[in-house]
Amino acid sequence: MPxxxxxxxxxxxxxxxxxxxxxxxxxxxGVFSINxxxxxxxxxxxxxxxxxxxxxxxxxVAVVDGDIATSIDADRAAQAGALxxxxxxxxxxxxxxxxxxxGALEQLDLTQFDLLIVENVGNLVCPANFKLGTHKTVxxxxxxxxxDKPYKYPGTxxxxxxxxxxxxxxxxxxxxxxxxxQQGVQVLNPGVTTFPLSCRTGEGLAAxxxxxxxxxxx
Amino acid sequence: MPxxxxxxxxxxxxxxxxxxxxxxxxxxxGVFSINxxxxxxxxxxxxxxxxxxxxxxxxxVAVVDGDIATSIDADRAAQAGALxxxxxxxxxxxxxxxxxxxGALEQLDLTQFDLLIVENVGNLVCPANFKLGTHKTVxxxxxxxxxDKPYKYPGTxxxxxxxxxxxxxxxxxxxxxxxxxQQGVQVLNPGVTTFPLSCRTGEGLAAxxxxxxxxxxx
Numbered sequence: 135m136p137x138x139x140x141x142x143x144x145x146x147x148x149x150x151x152x153x154x155x156x157x158x159x160x161x162x163x164g165v166f167s168i169n170x171x172x173x174x175x176x177x178x179x180x181x182x183x184x185x186x187x188x189x190x191x192x193x194x195v196a197v198v199d200g201d202i203a204t205s206i207d208a209d210r211a212a213q214a215g216a217l218x219x220x221x222x223x224x225x226x227x228x229x230x231x232x233x234x235x236x237g238a239l240e241q242l243d244l245t246q247f248d249l250l251i252v253e254n255v256g257n258l259v260c261p262a263n264f265k266l267g268t269h270k271t272v273x274x275x276x277x278x279x280x281x282d283k284p285y286k287y288p289g290t291x292x293x294x295x296x297x298x299x300x301x302x303x304x305x306x307x308x309x310x311x312x313x314x315x316q317q318g319v320q321v322l323n324p325g326v327t328t329f330p331l332s333c334r335t336g337e338g339l340a341a342x343x344x345x346x347x348x349x350x351x352x
Numbered sequence: 353m354p355x356x357x358x359x360x361x362x363x364x365x366x367x368x369x370x371x372x373x374x375x376x377x378x379x380x381x382g383v384f385s386i387n388x389x390x391x392x393x394x395x396x397x398x399x400x401x402x403x404x405x406x407x408x409x410x411x412x413v414a415v416v417d418g419d420i421a422t423s424i425d426a427d428r429a430a431q432a433g434a435l436x437x438x439x440x441x442x443x444x445x446x447x448x449x450x451x452x453x454x455g456a457l458e459q460l461d462l463t464q465f466d467l468l469i470v471e472n473v474g475n476l477v478c479p480a481n482f483k484l485g486t487h488k489t490v491x492x493x494x495x496x497x498x499x500d501k502p503y504k505y506p507g508t509x510x511x512x513x514x515x516x517x518x519x520x521x522x523x524x525x526x527x528x529x530x531x532x533x534q535q536g537v538q539v540l541n542p543g544v545t546t547f548p549l550s551c552r553t554g555e556g557l558a559a560x561x562x563x564x565x566x567x568x569x570x
Contacts, residue, residue, distance in 0.1 A: 174391040174476045174505065175497025202477065204503050226507060228446065228477035256504070257477055258392045259420065259446035278496040278519065279393025285422050286474070287392065289444060301496065307525055308552075334526070 149264055152232035156239060156267025163244035165196075166350040167252065169230075169266050171290070172274035173283075174256030177300040179207045180333040181274060181342075182251055186214040188343045193248040193350050198222060198238040200230040200255045207253060216251075218242055229260040232267055248350045258283070262290040270295040270349070277301040277310045284318030292322040296329065298342065303332040367482055370450035374457060374485025381462030383414075384568040385470065387448075387484050389508070390492035391501075392474030395518040397425045398551040399492060400469055404433040406561045411466040411568050416440060416456040418448040418473045425471060434469075436460055447478040450485055466568045476501070480508040488513040488567070495519040495528045502536030510540040514547065516560065521550040 160167050172178045182197060189195055197216040199207040201223060208221035220238045222230060235252060244250070252268055254261040262271075273294040275283060278301060284291045291297075297319060305312075312330075319326060327345065331338025378385050390396045400415060407413055415434040417425040419441060426439035438456045440448060453470060462468070470486055472479040480489075491512040493501060496519060502509045509515075515537060523530075530548075537544060545563065549556025 173393060173474070173497075174501060175494070201504055203506050204500075206500055206503060226477075228475070255477070256391070257446070257475060259444075259473070259475055260478070276393070276496070278494070278522065279391075282422075282424055283392060285424065286419055288421050304496065304522065304525060307522060 146263070149232045152236060153265035153267035156232055156235050157269070159239055160244060160250060160267060160269075163247070165244050165247050165250050166346075166352070167250040167268040167270075168346075169252045169254060169261075169268040169271045170274060171254045171258070171261040171271060171294070172256060173258045173276070173279055176256070176274045176276040176279060177333050178253050178256070178274050179210055181298065181300065182211050182253060183214040184333045184336065184339055185343060185346070186211065186216055188339060189249070189346065190215055192347055194246060195249045195251060196220075196242055196244075196247045198235065198250070198252045200224060200234065200253060202226060202228075202255060217247065224255060228255055228257050229264050230254050230266060231264045235266045249346060258287045258290055262293050272296045272298060274298045274300055275315075277304045278308050281310045281312070281315040282318075284315060284322055288322050291319060294323065294326065296327040296345065297323070299328065299330040300333060302330050302337065303335045364481070367450045370454060371483035371485035374450055374453050375487070377457060378462060378468060378485065378487075381465070383462050383465050383468050384564075384570070385468035385486040385488075386564075387470045387472060387479075387486040387489045388492060389472045389476070389479040389489060389512070390474060391476045391494070391497055394474070394492045394494040394497060395551050396471050396474070396492050397428050399516065399518065400429050400471060401432040402551045402554065402557055403561060403564070404429065406557060407467070407564065408433055410565055412464060413467045413469060414438075414460055414462075414465045415469045415471065416453065417471045418442060418452065420444060420446075420473060435465065442473060446473055446475050447482050448472050448484060449482045453484045467564060476505045476508055480511050490514045490516060492516045492518055495522045496526050499529045499533040500536075502533060502540055506540050509537060512541065512544065514545040514563065515541070517546065517548040518551055520548050520555060521553045
């Protein structure tokens with residue numbers, strides 16, 4: 135009887151398998167983990183920077199930062215109070231993948247943490263295609279990016295577990311129709327948990343922090 | 353004597369060869385062409401929308417719009433006065449490539465135009481790696497994205513021929529150190545032509561339009 139031997143393995147399947155291994159490792163340590171994705175400049179790092187002080191004495195947090203170059207983000211996370219922060223430079227790659235996260239996890243004693251925040255590379259397309267093994271994917275949109283983004287990046291908006299709408303303090307200065315934006319979101323991802331907030335003024339951060347704490351304490 | 357036969361052709365080389373064919377076709381028609389790249393929401397479409405009326409009676413313009421989904425951008429370009437506008441939906445791909453542009457060029461009688469504007473997919477990483485065959489690559493940065501972007505996306509900033517700094521009207525409302533941003537740009541791309549402007553207020557658009565006209569009339 136002939137046996138089929140698959141010779142070429144699908145890269146995404148290989149990534150998914152590694153993502154499962156990552157998740158098993160994270161689960162074994164009892165850590166809640168999120169993967170934050172966004173356009174460049176939507177405010178991922180600022181969000182982490184503003185969130186960490188509010189989690190002080192509540193959750194022990196580790197941050198893994200993905201970037202093409204520099205360690206600016208990991209430095210900011212460390213300064214804001216992350217107990218551990220690891221920078222992954224992708225060397226040109228436009229997204230983190232499960233192998234890269236595995237490399238970072240190997241440098242952490244996960245049992246020392248309650249929450250693992252992974253900040254992906256700034257890119258609204260590719261990171262959505264690569265599972266990392268985190269529990270939830272959080273998308274950070276921002277008001278000055280414009281209200282058409284759900285329509286133009288449907289795959290990304292469809293696949294996320296929570297949506298942050300950052301920079302609401304800029305609403306008076308830009309043309310952003312919140313109802314048009316939300317309509318697009320609801321079609322793609324009905325009922326998705328949404329947090330309108332401003333990392334600059336602090337407005338709306340409490341609800342987001344509450345969500346993190348609630349999930350991490352489960 | 354042995355002959356080396358390369359079996360696997362590098363995808364990027366294949367793309368580069370097609371890009372050269374595109375450029376030959378564009379050159380033969382005497383058209384000046386630009387490839388606009390930027391993060392999602394930096395304002396590529398708004399820039400085109402504001403630029404087209406200012407080019408009226410000066411240049412005949414065709415626009416090719418790349419997006420993952422929707423024809424929102426091509427519709428906006430047509431409404432703003434593009435004599436022809438073609439939407440290329442990449443079907444999930446995070447960038448335009450030379451094959452996609454060739455497909456769009458085949459739908460245009462290039463001899464009818466002076467300027468071809470290609471609006472790439474909103475992505476600060478991948479489009480920089482795929483030549484299309486246009487004469488100049490223009491990067492649209494925007495103030496609310498933050499002043500660290502040259503440092504974090506060096507490959508993209510290094511490779512462009514002109515840099516637009518959009519949304520300068522938001523400078524009073526965000527933390528953006530123009531000197532820090534410009535320092536990063538100058539290290540990567542010394543002397544690059546730069547246009548600070550606001551598509552919202554119209555400030556700075558004249559210099560940009562002048563650059564387009566000057567290049568198209570050469």
